[in-house]
Amino acid sequence: MHSLYSFVTGPMVWVAFGVFIIGSLVRLAGLLRVVSLKEPFIYNYMSLKYSLRSIGHWIVPFATENWRRHPALTIVTFAFHICLFLTPIFLLSHIVLVDESWNLRWWALPDAAADVLTLLVITSCVFFLVRRIKSPEVKFVTYPSDYVILTIVAAPFVTGFLAYHQWFGYSVMFFLHVLTGEIMLIAIPFTRLSHMLFAVFTRAYMGSEFGGVRKARDW
Numbered sequence: 001m002h003s004l005y006s007f008v009t010g011p012m013v014w015v016a017f018g019v020f021i022i023g024s025l026v027r028l029a030g031l032l033r034v035v036s037l038k039e040p041f042i043y044n045y046m047s048l049k050y051s052l053r054s055i056g057h058w059i060v061p062f063a064t065e066n067w068r069r070h071p072a073l074t075i076v077t078f079a080f081h082i083c084l085f086l087t088p089i090f091l092l093s094h095i096v097l098v099d100e101s102w103n104l105r106w107w108a109l110p111d112a113a114a115d116v117l118t119l120l121v122i123t124s125c126v127f128f129l130v131r132r133i134k135s136p137e138v139k140f141v142t143y144p145s146d147y148v149i150l151t152i153v154a155a156p157f158v159t160g161f162l163a164y165h166q167w168f169g170y171s172v173m174f175f176l177h178v179l180t181g182e183i184m185l186i187a188i189p190f191t192r193l194s195h196m197l198f199a200v201f202t203r204a205y206m207g208s209e210f211g212g213v214r215k216a217r218d219w
Contacts, residue, residue: 005171008179016182023189024197031198042205047212054207055200073131080124083117087157088181090114093164111164118161125154145191152187155180 035042057063067074088094092108099105109117129150132142159180163173187193210216 005175008175008182012182013178016185020185020188023186024194027189027194027197031201045208045212046204047208050207050211051204052207053211054203058199058203076124076127079120080128083120083124084153087114087117087121115161115164118157121157122154122161125150125157149187149191149193152180152184152191153193156184 061074061078062068062071086109090107090109091114092111095105095108129147132138132146132150156177159173159177162168163170163177167173184193188196
């Protein structure tokens with residue numbers, strides 16, 4: 001067990017980050033290659049102005065028509081994504097690990113705030129799960145893999161919360177926290193989680209087409 005723990009907290013960390021970075025670059029390169037081979041005309045009407053306009057409206061809560069039509073989903077979605085990124089970056093224990101390895105340090109969230117953000121991520125995952133089960137239009141396009149992905153996202157936060165509060169055995173929860181975090185990193189380029197890589201390009205394409213070609217808004 002000790003050797004497995006050492007592997008997960010040592011070499012496996014580098015493997016996870018390596019797969020995430022290289023996999024992401026490969027997926028992005030593949031996207032550009034497909035566009036160049038099959039739809040090169042897209043490059044001709046890509047517009048920085050309309051791309052930024054579309055992205056700007058997309059990242060502002062309730063700025064788009066679709067966000068305004070689904071207020072509960074909008075609030076949960078924005079809370080989920082904000083907490084999903086802020087919590088691991090500004091968590092004190094993560095910053096301490098980075099400081100020990102590379103002598104880098106930045107501002108950290110208070111423990112109470114980190115707890116709240118973690119619980120918001122977990123609660124949001126429950127919301128998305130119930131929505132996939134109960135909402136007919138979402139259930140229709142839901143596959144078993146979507147439940148797996150939701151579990152992959154929630155697991156590092158659940159185990160991290162349990163480990164911090166030392167519930168159900170700190171060593172076991174810490175081990176699972178590190179392992180599930182690595183699994184999530186590895187999964188990003190190869191699952192629907194890759195939308196974090198492609199979303200900006202999708203909005204840029206839509207904004208350019210609607211604004212530059214159709215002379216209309218895409219929201």
